Amino acid sequence: MFSDTANPPSPARATAGFPWAGYLLGFALGGFFDGILLHQVLQWHHLLSAVESSAVQDIRVQILADGLFHAAMYLVAAGGLWALWRSRRRFAEPGADRLLFANALIGFGVWHILDGVLSHWILGIHRIRMDSATPLLWDLLWFVVFGVAVVAVGWRLRRGGGAGGGGAGGGRAAPVALTLAVLISGPVAALPPPGVTTVMVLFKPGTTVPDVFAAVAAVDGRTVWQDPSGQFWAIDLGEKGNPRALYRHGALLVSNTLLPTGCLDWFRT
Template structure:
């Protein structure tokens, strides 16, 4: 006689129920950005990065922020409508974990899309317009989006495998902590301002000197593409990626995949 499975499979859920969570998370990601960064901290407005006299008026900037929130309200409204249509599914086994997981994925994807599209491709704004190195803060926001998306994915994976909600939540919190704290841990200790920059083979020394000068640094030593550069403002070391470096030891991110097009 076959033994029954002690871990019942999660109830099947419609794509509409899943998309309700994705859309609600995406909309709340936009609300988080707009309320905290636009209004409370006032680090930027939606169109702060556009150099146009017609956009310099604060009333125009606030209007753009309001229209942005209106779009987020529309996205949230669609998500709520989908959730209402599938309300009977919410009583199923694992529905709460599934909805929470899809919500986190949507929330994290908003920050990824915002960083790639609005910060780097369209150049509408940066996280901190008043920063000497806005790329640093854009990268922090991008890492935050990756971490939250990964946390949601872990919860969804646990739901598919019939795992417990507490274990999935603990794993998700740990993933967020590791993915956010990990890049910060790559920064050199306080009081150390030197970084190791790797440039492509054949890079002329003059190019490296110019790159160091662009971040207010100075070259200490180097050969065969590996250079030791003193950068008093450690956060500005990320700017070496914009000047052609493919790796900057001790900076926030060890790859220069976004260096092209960020100058």
Template sequence: MIRTDANGRYRWSGYLLGFALGGFFDGILLHQILQWHHLLSAINSMDIRFQVAADGYFHAFMYVIAVAGLWLLWASRKAPDRPAGRLLLATILIGFGAWHVVDAVLSHWVLGIHRIRMDSGSPLIWDLLWFGIFGVMPLVIGWLRNGTDDDDRMQVSRSATVVRLLAGLLVIGAGAQALRPAPDNGFTTVLFAPGISQERIFRGIGAVDGRVAWTDGTGELVVIRIAAGQSRHALFRHGAILVSGAGFPAGCFDYLTTG
């Protein structure tokens, strides 16, 4: 059970922020930039709509964890014994490593929903490499640094304030990066709910003066160029469930390759 005192909140803020950072790191680097895998690459991999939705909701879950961590960090600011900034760094490392350990064991080996590098002939090597470098190593370093303290209480207070600020900025920055669509392409990717009629889809596209650049075979996943000054949010009124660039964590949309 999570401790409710200020020091407990301080520790748990680090665990949650580190865990969220691990998810953002995975999503930004492996899903978007390198495109080595998506959340459910090993399941129904030919259905782009399925992959788009899964990645979008994955990022949404990471945002929930990040917000919880930031709230706990704020709530712990009046901890009576002013824990050191290095303690927060240690717990962030533990959380970051824990994400990769959980991802490796659960996603790669137990459930088999994806591997680190789906196109590799030796996926286990990549899994173990990632597991060691980004999972075990941060966990060990964080564990060794966990519980260390300073004698100079003024220095402790200053270090805690600085680390709090840097940790918050790092998580917010990573979250903002995950929200960003692919740079300089000018397109918006939209996933409409299953069963939405083509007439309603095109009414929605027309509502934002959009032009279709690409669509999948079902017509429910479309890439459009929206006229200047139009709001992407209007698409939700016409049956869209995910829209890149509309404040929803769907940055992976615009990084997906379709051919």
């Protein structure tokens, strides 16, 4: 009598996550937006670029930090997609599109507010534009334009009322658009910047230097850098190189799924 089959969740409980779907998807898109624009296209900062500790400046630590950041955004996005699927009964309700889009804008803006307050000013792990003589100006500009202003627009849209969708399938436009945005921007945020052909490769324990050179030769690449352990290498694949092929030659992890490798320029001496 206490089983879920005997007492299925009520429709109200099943659709209760609809507002959170928007918040979570918008928050994840905010993280992906930063990864694509600031890390890849503009290459203005790295996640831990303002941390001066020599241990943190180790490229392996930097890659781990960026990987954890992307993993966290994927988890948030997955949570948003799950909440969206669970509350799909609400898609046809009048105003569903408006509410979902408004909540996504709020989530997007909250990401930038949280990033500004926590990452830029409290923890100080990076600034928006590390090479600027006035980093605070860029921090404030980003905080206001992509944080406060976007939250204000989302809040106004949420409070504006009126039917933003609904009816015969009309309320499905925003869910479909947000789902596609997350599914596209997530992988794009993990790609290296355009024109960068260097990838960071972690080889399996026990891989010898001759094994690494054999792997590099198999993909027509060249070695650029290695760490003292001999397990972690920077490999230039050229314009036509296929990083996935390295997995067939002992690679445990290829970093174009974790780190915009254009940031390697910051670590060259």
